[in-house]
Amino acid sequence: MLTLGCPDTTGIVAKISTFLADEGGWIVEAAYHSDADTGWFFTRQAVRADSIAVSLDELRARFAARVASELGPATEWQLSSSDQPKDIVVLVSREGHCLHDLVGRIRTGELNARIAAVIGNHTDLEDFATRLDIPFQHVPFPAAGTDPDGAGRAAAFARVAELTDVHSPAAVVLARFMQVLPPGLCTAWAGRAINIHHSFLPSFVGARPYHQAFARGVKLIGATCHYVTADLDAGPIIEQDVIRVDHSDAIADMVRQGRDIEKLVLARGLRWHLEDRVLVHGRKTVVFS
Amino acid sequence: MLTLGCPDTTGIVAKISTFLADEGGWIVEAAYHSDADTGWFFTRQAVRADSIAVSLDELRARFAARVASELGPATEWQLSSSDQPKDIVVLVSREGHCLHDLVGRIRTGELNARIAAVIGNHTDLEDFATRLDIPFQHVPFPAAGTDPDGAGRAAAFARVAELTDVHSPAAVVLARFMQVLPPGLCTAWAGRAINIHHSFLPSFVGARPYHQAFARGVKLIGATCHYVTADLDAGPIIEQDVIRVDHSDAIADMVRQGRDIEKLVLARGLRWHLEDRVLVHGRKTVVFS
């Protein structure tokens, strides 16, 4: 799997495709994007492993020497193998629908991933996880008003980080975790921490978005899967979707219908991330779905 | 056509349906909504005119005496006939897609309306309107920076109001008019001025929403049809819809795809308004579509 982003110019596709052809690479799937706004070029190429004679390390060395060196120092690229399931860590609170959904998708083989740990600030989902042999860790967070200087919360997050980082996960999934990551973790997990926000961002940033949506009287509600950054709910968006509501839907109805969208949007975003289909550039993403 | 809103209590449906049954009314379509949040009850009932023996005025008098008087002074109701096309006035600027669409829907009979006038602050759409025998009025607005005290703009709006009010229109449609109505006209046309905003509100209020959407990297763009109030783009929402975009869509692509949503959303909202399907309560609408 090759992903690459670099300043756009003529001949990039020719260079890459000639290199892959010379190595005997059978391209199974190829996608390209030239962004006129930023003058940047992006590509993702899936090549059959058995069509390449050399090792992955050797291929990387050759690509660096023959292609990347000619595309300039700003070029970002990655060559990886997709045969092994990737480890992920899932952060949860009390609501289980996103966790249930991810577990189901892993059991059916749709997501090529392994849940190394579920970390919850409540124990509501411990029973579900442990029955299915998924390690569950409880890290309590201070209740509102009991942690004036934030030391308790900082300690809890330090414990979450410790329990997470031991797995070097390919993704840290905030599956309705309901706690705002501190800036340090946003940096440490940049490009790997994935949140599902229960509104169609940028509408209804922050707490209780379904209540905000109900009060405003919108006719569609949505969910947004995005990378976590230090700006609350403002990280690069990976995927969004919506569902229709009307005046007869109370907040509880919105919550119920919204859960279906949250599950779908998170599952799509996470799969694309794990399959190297998401390239981040600035505040935006290129998604080769 | 009967529409009614009043404080909720037991027996309202019984009162109304008994009244209509006593008058011989054949109910073709009936919709009810009890809003738990506000404690308000809403209904819309379409009755076949030929099943009622008395005149519309007599029916109103009987309904006032026998039903409305028992439901309390806060009750709002309306009994009307839907056989005549209703007059509307359409305010436009340079972009024609919404006007083209409304004209087509009127020609096919989908919208039971007559365009009494098109008023434009530019003349781009004059040719289209006049070829189809729709009166077009040009009311120029001062260019940016040329009207420091707003007198020119106020005069232009006075002229728009004059040209509009002579028709006592059932709806004043801002079909991509691009000018913010002054508070006085928001009040004068309350519940009748209908705007199409080219974003999924409350995201991207104000100018150039597609540019805002592009910069934020959203994965869906939308449009919102709403009643105009003095708060910019914050009036009661009648209808919204969205369409999927991705990283390959430049702003021009968003604009093109967004136009399809704008047309659909405006057409639905306007039809529901003209057929007395929209009941406004506070900042929100009940839409019996």
Add this chain to the structure above:
Amino acid sequence: MLTLGCPDTTGIVAKISTFLADEGGWIVEAAYHSDADTGWFFTRQAVRADSIAVSLDELRARFAARVASELGPATEWQLSSSDQPKDIVVLVSREGHCLHDLVGRIRTGELNARIAAVIGNHTDLEDFATRLDIPFQHVPFPAAGTDPDGAGRAAAFARVAELTDVHSPAAVVLARFMQVLPPGLCTAWAGRAINIHHSFLPSFVGARPYHQAFARGVKLIGATCHYVTADLDAGPIIEQDVIRVDHSDAIADMVRQGRDIEKLVLARGLRWHLEDRVLVHGRKTVVFS
């Protein structure tokens, strides 16, 4: 919860609503439908249990005497209480996504149901079910070509019926069961057996619908939740939905994306069924969602 269907005439709503008002019933949710095509009237009314003074049996007797008797002998009605979770039986084969999804929805409380048994013609889903304390029964079916007179298949279905009927379930859910119910069971479970078919019916009836869809080159794939009748895939439709595909989607991609639609459509259809929101009339359904 009152549901009723009867030949349409004037005054039905007045009769029902007057009856409920006289009993003190606080109507939380009411829906009506007059079908012009068949001349039939349908209603569903949700009444707060604590607003009614008499017992459910007494209420039924009063409704029969005062209302139903006046609406004619063709009238079908039902008065029930919705406080207890309903028992369901789920028939499965090897694919788990629908079962996973239903289990998740029951755990979150979205579906007010209890899975009395999962019956599988394979054992693939036994581990998942038993870990979560859901009784799993394995009923093997004869392999293709090994049961020329159908006796093995008949015996297997007899066993399925025995294991199912002991629970008197409110719904028998064919969650990608992949076996065609014999006519006897279609009759025995009429109005209770719910199937999810992995196409947008009536397109692609029968086996391997995603393969059929791929061969035809459709641009959307779908799923259909319907009551099972003796006509294959032709029973009354409860719910359908679709998702967009394009030329880049291989059959495996369609299968993966289709699963999301199957889960959603089955979950919606089953919830509406369990909440008495679905009224069947002939080949069609009225769904008061």
Add this chain to the structure above:
Amino acid sequence: MLTLGCPDTTGIVAKISTFLADEGGWIVEAAYHSDADTGWFFTRQAVRADSIAVSLDELRARFAARVASELGPATEWQLSSSDQPKDIVVLVSREGHCLHDLVGRIRTGELNARIAAVIGNHTDLEDFATRLDIPFQHVPFPAAGTDPDGAGRAAAFARVAELTDVHSPAAVVLARFMQVLPPGLCTAWAGRAINIHHSFLPSFVGARPYHQAFARGVKLIGATCHYVTADLDAGPIIEQDVIRVDHSDAIADMVRQGRDIEKLVLARGLRWHLEDRVLVHGRKTVVFS
């Protein structure tokens, strides 16, 4: 604009992109598809005209010599310029919504086309067309039962063909034309005759699809834009979409809502066709939208 389809092998992209790079071509938009099912490769590349020094004819000659000759005799390719509006002919009957919509899109510049003629078997749309300076031709067809040997119908189609072919149109659009093209015209206009069918094919082939949909009780209705072939409603599908309906929608409601989908689907399909975004292979299309 380069479009190409050929048997898949390694190195195709390298050949094409090297050729374009050597000619100085600035690729604005590029799309590729390898079809695993048929072993065929497809691409579309949009190149800025001002980045190429040689004439279009010279570029074609060079491409034929240097690229196409190496890709084998089955290769189909096309190099064209997209600067001129393309001529289209629109066949209509009595319903105007598709014609209204296309005219609006051409007036706003969304469709880079010119309507060379509208041909109607009724005169309902003559007024609209002629007011907007679009040539309208009336070709009456024999009424049902008055043309037992089909001679009248054959003569009418001969006249339609004559009035159409004089323009050598890039597309012949059957905009709710309601007459089945004879096999001879299907062949003569292969790959250029575009129909809008008012159902989600393959459901509800043939006449009165909304009536069929109503009778079956489907929960979504749709429309399909496809190339016309001698098999009724079975040609390669370009685009489809659907809209939700429910039990409260009578046939007239389905017709009204369906029109919105017909307009959208036809407009998308026609635009893609005119922009060389549709490559036909067998019964299916590759659409580089």
